[in-house]
Amino acid sequence: xxxxxQPRPAPTSPETAVATPFSAPAARPISGAEAAxxxxxxxxxxxxxxxxxxxxxxxxxxxxxxxxxxxxxxVRHEQxxxxxxxxxxxxxxxxxxxxxxxxxxxxxxVTGLAxxxxxxxxxxxxxxxxxxxxxxxxxxxETDILNITTPVTKWNHQVTDAHELPAVLAKAFYIAxxxxxxxxxxxxxKNAQLQKFRFGGYRPxxxxxxxxxxPIVRPEYVAQAAALINQAKRPLVLWGQGVLxxxxxxxxxxxxxxxxxxxxxxxxxxxxLPTGHPLNVGMLGMHGNYGPNVLTNECDVLVAxxxxxxxxxxxxxxxxxRQAQVIHLDIDPTExxxxxxxxxxVWGDCQExxxxxxxxxxxxxxxxxxxxxxxxxxxxxxxxxxxxxFPTSDELTMGEVIQQLNELTQxxxxxxxxVGQHQMVACRYARLNRTRSSITSGGLGTMGFAxxxxxxxxxxxxxRPVVAIIGDGGIQMTIxxxxxxxxxxxxxxxLLLNNQFLGMVRQWQELFHDRRYSFVDIQSPDYVTVARxxxxxxxxxxxxxxxxxxxxxxxxxxGSFLLEVMVMRENNIFPMVPQGCGIGEIRLK
Amino acid sequence: xxxxxxxxxxxxxxxYTENQVGLLNRIAILFSRRKINIExxxxxxxxxxxxxxxxxxxxxxxxxxxxIARQMEKQVEVLKVYFNPNEDVIWQEMALYKVPTDVIAERxxxxxxxxxxxxxxxxxxxDYTVFETTGHREETDKLLTVLQPYGxxxxxxxxxxxxxxxxxxxxxxxxEFERTEPGPEVSENDYLNSRGQVFTM
Numbered sequence: 144x145x146x147x148x149q150p151r152p153a154p155t156s157p158e159t160a161v162a163t164p165f166s167a168p169a170a171r172p173i174s175g176a177e178a179a180x181x182x183x184x185x186x187x188x189x190x191x192x193x194x195x196x197x198x199x200x201x202x203x204x205x206x207x208x209x210x211x212x213x214x215x216x217x218v219r220h221e222q223x224x225x226x227x228x229x230x231x232x233x234x235x236x237x238x239x240x241x242x243x244x245x246x247x248x249x250x251x252x253v254t255g256l257a258x259x260x261x262x263x264x265x266x267x268x269x270x271x272x273x274x275x276x277x278x279x280x281x282x283x284x285e286t287d288i289l290n291i292t293t294p295v296t297k298w299n300h301q302v303t304d305a306h307e308l309p310a311v312l313a314k315a316f317y318i319a320x321x322x323x324x325x326x327x328x329x330x331x332x333k334n335a336q337l338q339k340f341r342f343g344g345y346r347p348x349x350x351x352x353x354x355x356x357x358p359i360v361r362p363e364y365v366a367q368a369a370a371l372i373n374q375a376k377r378p379l380v381l382w383g384q385g386v387l388x389x390x391x392x393x394x395x396x397x398x399x400x401x402x403x404x405x406x407x408x409x410x411x412x413x414x415x416l417p418t419g420h421p422l423n424v425g426m427l428g429m430h431g432n433y434g435p436n437v438l439t440n441e442c443d444v445l446v447a448x449x450x451x452x453x454x455x456x457x458x459x460x461x462x463x464x465r466q467a468q469v470i471h472l473d474i475d476p477t478e479x480x481x482x483x484x485x486x487x488x489v490w491g492d493c494q495e496x497x498x499x500x501x502x503x504x505x506x507x508x509x510x511x512x513x514x515x516x517x518x519x520x521x522x523x524x525x526x527x528x529x530x531x532x533f534p535t536s537d538e539l540t541m542g543e544v545i546q547q548l549n550e551l552t553q554x555x556x557x558x559x560x561x562v563g564q565h566q567m568v569a570c571r572y573a574r575l576n577r578t579r580s581s582i583t584s585g586g587l588g589t590m591g592f593a594x595x596x597x598x599x600x601x602x603x604x605x606x607r608p609v610v611a612i613i614g615d616g617g618i619q620m621t622i623x624x625x626x627x628x629x630x631x632x633x634x635x636x637x638l639l640l641n642n643q644f645l646g647m648v649r650q651w652q653e654l655f656h657d658r659r660y661s662f663v664d665i666q667s668p669d670y671v672t673v674a675r676x677x678x679x680x681x682x683x684x685x686x687x688x689x690x691x692x693x694x695x696x697x698x699x700x701x702g703s704f705l706l707e708v709m710v711m712r713e714n715n716i717f718p719m720v721p722q723g724c725g726i727g728e729i730r731l732k
Numbered sequence: 733x734x735x736x737x738x739x740x741x742x743x744x745x746x747x748y749t750e751n752q753v754g755l756l757n758r759i760a761i762l763f764s765r766r767k768i769n770i771e772x773x774x775x776x777x778x779x780x781x782x783x784x785x786x787x788x789x790x791x792x793x794x795x796x797x798x799x800i801a802r803q804m805e806k807q808v809e810v811l812k813v814y815f816n817p818n819e820d821v822i823w824q825e826m827a828l829y830k831v832p833t834d835v836i837a838e839r840x841x842x843x844x845x846x847x848x849x850x851x852x853x854x855x856x857x858x859d860y861t862v863f864e865t866t867g868h869r870e871e872t873d874k875l876l877t878v879l880q881p882y883g884x885x886x887x888x889x890x891x892x893x894x895x896x897x898x899x900x901x902x903x904x905x906x907x908e909f910e911r912t913e914p915g916p917e918v919s920e921n922d923y924l925n926s927r928g929q930v931f932t933m
Contacts, residue, residue, distance in 0.1 A: 289754055294761050298808045299754070318808055352909040353750050353811045477802040 196244025225255025322356025385449015462725025
């Protein structure tokens, strides 16, 4: 019986991992829980993040016999579990898997589901549920998790009979990873987990008639897009996470290099083209770079690739790129024309559409147009970046910490950020040489994301250094996951930028609410002591001369390390597009 | 942005779906999250076994309806969604009227009114009679007003059902969906041949 007789397929890529059907019938009846675990193995799952509880005990009981094949990471809170699975998925490109029990265990997943849904992260969450005969009776730890999670899942389903399990899980993995990825939740009643049945073998799902993950590419639209690009004088490429999700980094780079078009990125697209690439003109959006924001409103052709024109990117829509002809490449038809009207929509997987487009575009360079970006860069360096990265003030800045980190990591680390000022600084200034190097909560802006996500990222890419950059607000939201680090011994570097404020909200209160600092003055515990309590090495730095040695110590330490850097209390993130303004109204101070 | 509201009108949304627990909620929340009221909702098995048909009516702008229709179609268990203004569909609602039998028996006028409105007796009992009529909202409303003075006991009206005038049926579409590789028919591009109307830069 599988897995003893049949070797597990090497989880090379998501597509090949499930290429072989496992149709060997079981010799003896097995439980639903055991069948579910066999399904996970067949899908190439190696790591599960979870937390046990009453309604999922049968799954954990079955897991006891699979300890060798499935690495279960015991987290400290289900929210930590799902964020860890997100970090795992984002770092590895594979589906993240979470186990949680019914009731509170399941509801604790909701924030992570919403985050994964808006940031298109492939997850399969398995929740226990009360016995089927108790459904709807307000049984102990019963909650209607399907209806709670419907708006924040790509798909969800409840299993009340073990016979359904193999097919439902096959569908779950297929839906989670195909097309525009997203989170799937499978709720399994306790009776279905316990139920013995003849397992007919596991067959991966490759087709659902009502589900079309990959739109058919229309060559005529690609041709129209190429024609627009070829007559453009000032074209601009905007790319998003779609390039990473489509594993189209090489195709994207070939397109940009042949077409010679300057390219700017959304926060989730970071790293698909190295930050040092000459055609990478920087970050878009509210706290993005000056040049790409201003020049979005001057380009004649806008080529949007795998991005969804989020309001943090566009600012006021009626002042956004009104002059431009827009080419929009996206796998998800609902994104076309949702926020910005496309002149030419190119539906499809960008790994498929980009080479077609590259073929048809002329090899060009735009020296004068690119100079405009360099000129704006010079302005931004003089007004913002120089003081941020190379400050002369007594106090440390967040920017110089990232700058020093860049010097040491040389852009090879995975940077996991939380939400707030430190996130904007880290995303603006972190050097990224490789794809899947920046993991952050983009669409949902979930404080508390970084610490657990970094744990997951390290499991997803164990060969790479992982640095979590977190503020003093966010770390206190999921600080219990230090316990997960302690117990697993996973090697995660925690760089805590402490400005003793909820800094982003404070910045808004300063700029837009007459400095009425309402409940942003947050106190912190002694993090060095807290880390020590969890047997994690730690250090605090307050003076500039100590910064680089401390960063070096953190990176060279054989295990996890928490480095707290005390930074300037009242520092603001610029440039900034104030809310309700057009991107042309971006402020440098 | 708010001047769009002058373009709001009734749209008939027709969706072909799998028959799946929870799908109604998944569809309904697409409207409620935008604070759009569903004026009428009918769901029932379609002419094809195993496939359900939703008919929804909302009052909205074409742009909003198009976005929601796409979001509906994106749901895993939804096969296909169409949206049409009233002139593109044939639609009907059914109404039932419960009236005291003695009134009808005694007053010839009432019987005539019922006949004029195309009403049909469904049940006739000693104490009450139930009439049925089918038509547009104004028609079923009119009979309601007419019957009010004659001791109307109870009234109920169904959701709207609508047939799309230009539809060729769903059988051939379904065959496309059942193929493992999507044919060009399946992922129709609304823009093809209608770019002039669609692109309002």
